[in-house]
Each structure stands twice: as C-alpha cells, then as structure tokens.
Amino acid sequence: MQDMLQHIAELIKEKDGFTVITHVSPDGDALGSSLALYAALLQMGKHAQVVCQDEVPRAYRFLPRAEAVLLPENALQTEYAISVDCADKQRLGTAAALFDAAKETANIDHHGTNIGFAVRNAVNAKAAAAGEMIAVLLSMLPVTVDKAIATCLYTAIMTDTGNFAYNNTKPETLRTAAALLAAGADNTDIHRRIYATVPFAKQKLLGKALAAMRLYADGKICMTGLTLADFAACHAEKPDSDGIVERLRDIEGVEIAAFIREQEAGVYKISMRSKMAADVSRVAGELGGGGHKHAAGGTVYGTLAQTEEKTLALCERALKEVWKEL
C-alpha cells in the first residue's frame, strides 16, 4: 500500500493540473478526503479542483473549502485525475467523463471490491476510511497538515468509523486521529455538527421510515422503504435519509438491515448493513453495486414491491450462509 501511495505521491510532485473526484451522494469520508487532498495540492502551489456529481450536503458545508466543490458541468478538463473513496468508476457518476479524458489517472480507495480502474491504484481494504490513506499520502508530500486539512481528515475518519466505534477502527486509526487533533481539528465541534445537528425534515423522515419498518426471518432482517412522495411530504432531501439504515441495524436481534429509497421513478437505491457475520457486499453485488461486508449498496429497477421482494430474497440467502455463526 505504501508503494502504491508513493507512486501517486510521485505523480503529484512531478505534475500539475489535477482534478480530485469523489463519489455520488458524497459522505463525510468522500468530502473530507477530497477536500484535504485539494488543500494539500493548493499548499504545494498546484492547479487543482474538486468535482462531485452531487452537491455538498448541508451537514458537510462547514468543511474548509466545501464551497469550492464543483459540479462536473462547471469543471475544467485537466491532465490528471484522482478518484477518492470510489469503489468503481460508476460511483464517479457524470464526473467519470473528466476522469476518462485525463492523460493519467489515480485511484485512492479503501473498498475491497475496488478492481483498480485507474493507471495508478492505491486500494487498501484495511484502511478505515479513504481519509486514513490521504493522511499517509500527505506524509509523503511537502505539505503541512494545518487546521483545515486536519478538520477534513478528522471528519473523514470519524464518519467512516461511526465515531470510532466500528471494528474498522484500528490502533493506527486512533493514532492518526490523535495527530489530527494535535494539528488543530476540533473534535467536539465536528462531532456536534455531524451527529448533534439534525434538521427537522430529517427527523420527520426518520419517523416515517421507522413507522413503516418490518421484521423478517425471525426478526433477523429489518427492512423499510421511502418513496419520493414520502420525501416530499417531509420536505426532505436525499441526504436526509442518511443514517436511517443504521437505526434499523441497531434493533435488538437484527443481523441485516435494508433501507430502500426511491431515487427516481422506477429506480430504487438499496442501503444495507450487517451486524455480526452476514456479508451484505455480496448481496449488493447481485444488485449491481458493492461495498464492504458490513455496509453495502445497490440499485433495483422496477416497483417498490419488486425491489423489496428481490432484496429480501437475497438478504435471506446471505443470512442462511452464516446462520450457524449467529
């Protein structure tokens, strides 16, 4: 992994004109990692931009330079493109065109399903967050981790580890977080902004999702779904559904949680979580997506009822595979 990151560090040192691209529906790791890399590139005096298909969700607009994140249609074509936290090229969304047209590409990611779709690939499934990898990359560059970079990387690692609670949190993860605190990240402020500042519409939407949830497989699978009409009724937007699937997973006895969100008419995005042993990344693979063993997602085209049926059948199968371990 060090070698692969070193290979990308060389590219950054030698060249100029970079587009940092992160995934659609960006989360804290996607934005924190990308903005930290962007800040580092600017510190080195490089020409750079950050691009994402989707707008920065409100919760992450406090990140330093969040306002600089460009939609693909407002971005310039550069010679070099670096994808961050993207498991596959599809996750770049409409920003993939900028990636494909670049002279040389790099891919920095921590998803085990990443096949290495760039010229220079640094993929480390053991890293808790892409932010952990960016922290290592920056240590290879003539860059000072200032308060802005520390804030971005701390947010990236905090969000992908569920506030340092998931089992991807390793001693090294906490050592990196400690160094970021020392460099000026304000953990209390970041925590309050991410976990303790909930828009009214988001809380209403959670209520709707919880009211509609159902148990299957002897209480080991919990599933719920929200339609576009549900979002409209709550005056909620897409990012307001973040966190719902974790509330289902937290229910006593539940091993697999599945949250279905109507993305557009006839298109349903599935978010899945498993608690102990089930591998939801394999379920996601069957739904044209991917992710990690305990957190994965995919897409189904059809009706909500068809989506629920298909998702449930695949989740039941994943459950059977690990039945003895539960």
Ligand code: 5GP
């Ligand atoms: P979430 O449920 O929070 O949207 O995503 C959970 C995990 O699954 C994330 O690590 C994300 O990268 C992965 N994931 C979600 N949707 C997709 C998808 O459509 N394709 C792939 N490859 N991974 C996804």
Ligand code: MN
């Ligand atoms: Mn991530």
